[in-house]
Amino acid sequence: MKTTKLFLMMSMVALFFTSCYTETVIVEDTIVDPVPQVTLAHLLSDYELWYVDVNKSNSNGEIPFMQIAFTLSFENGTLYANNNLVGIGDQGYGLGIDVGYYHTSGFDLNITHDLDGFNRFEVTQLAYNKLELYNRTTGVYFTLIGAQRDTFDYNALFYDNIHYFVQEYVTWEKTFTSQQGAINEFDNENFVAFLPGGGDGNFQSSQDNNGTNPNNIYYDYTGIYNVDDVNNNRYLKFLTLDYDFLGNEYFEMSVIDDRTISLYHPNSRTTYEFTGRGYIQFKNQDGFEKGEERGKLRLSKEQIEKQMVKISTL
Template sequence: MFLNTEPMKSIKLILVALFAGVLFSSCTQFDDEFGNQISLDELVSGYDLWYVDYHRTTGTGEIPFVSRAFTLSFLNGRMYANNNITDIGVTGNGLGIIVGNYNTRNGYLETNHSIDGTVDFDVIQISPNEIKIRDDFNNVTYYLVGYQRNNFDYDKLFYENIEYFLQEYVAWEKVATIGGAHNAFDSENYLQFTPENLTTFYSSRDPFGTTIESIQWNYVGSYRVFDIDGYNNLKILTLNYDGGDTEEFELSVINDRKIELYHINSGTAYEFMGRGFVQYLKTDNPKPAVRNNNRKRTKIQRDIKIRRDLK
């Protein structure tokens, strides 16, 4: 007897289609903090800020705009980033600057950065406010933690990244010397902190009022910033000169453009003002990330000498 199998085939095709649809939708559904299912767009836009937990990054590749960001935000199709520590919490009402746009139409976080171009990320949810974004093409995965602006600790982020703050000005000019005993550092009026070799500094004896483009850098060395137990907003800064000298200071931030260096050995307090703010994401002359050790220095004349104490 002949059996008509067409209806059976149709049923099978419908079931396969339904199964595929359920499977696809299950891969693009996430949970909010109350356990409700939400879409990818609702997930990434549900938090004002995504803190880039840079030290957890895995893989051999890099996406520059993610690596240089302290925070990312995905709101109404626009992508924001806090790339600078200076004025963090103020710039863009805490979101930073607009760096591109994004969409989630195809189940991926599809980003279009103003400089780096397009990158598509797989988004894997770890907890209601924690995700990892993976780019298999560049072999890199970043971990992001979500916060609302009203519960994000901008001050903590600022002080945990003081070394990057010091690098955000082309030079620091001494504007005040208060008390203390005469010492060799009295004659050094300009400092520069760079990410080359992780942390390199330059020092100059040029007179006050020298333009940053014409500073002659007399000394070079490495610097380190250390925490002080019990003090969240006070650090120790050590300058290790290539000539063998070491100077140690208590570093405190007066505001986003002025710091105080208290010279521990002499008891002298120096105030330095930042000159030449480095704004990242310049479309006419893009600079690599502050965390990228290959950032090119500005074209400033250097005449490096071995540091000698004053007679």
């Protein structure tokens, strides 16, 4: 009997303590480190050069300074541009010339250009080094690709924009003819000038003596030229010159430096070198007021092909 009572008392005590037990759970606040917000000003300054890729831009409208520049740079509120291929990498320590100023507000980029005035762009980051600048007023957007000066592919820049490069000199003078190669009619041509436009009359050719002042050259012939890509070789182009009396002349064109091009003539196996004469520098406000060239609006390859009179068979 005593054993039974003792067992019942112990059971009741155990039940009492079990029913009175409450589990207490303490939830501590989770501390999350704030994610740093990248500002547009910081993003623009991350890269020394921003290449204006007209082939990936929508230029149905017109904002001239954006379509003239090959690269833009944003440095402490000052906007710089490389409007010429000749001398790029050297002028302004690689940044080009001062063309205006800018400031940012959120992801709006406000640019006041010396000639074109004020434009606001809504900026979208497409990739770590790729931006889209959208101008709501004109409906135009531009794609910018960021790079550093010491890693920028200047060779690709020249070949991708070779139409504009050959137009940055008043004329090109033949300064070398290889010993190898058969005699041909083009041996007599000493100057070739490349002019803007895709229709008739966008190249000129002269047989004047070497050393003639570019301003005094008499051009014997005016015709059409085409530049075509070479498959699987970004650093070579096909050049076709339309001569009525010679027929079409075909060349493999390569850039030696920013004032020398090489033309290889497959039919005769002759190599020619031409040196640029009469450099045309595309200035900003000061030069423009002095009557110097403003610069040509760059077009995408698709737009150039639409305007071009096709003479090559490539």
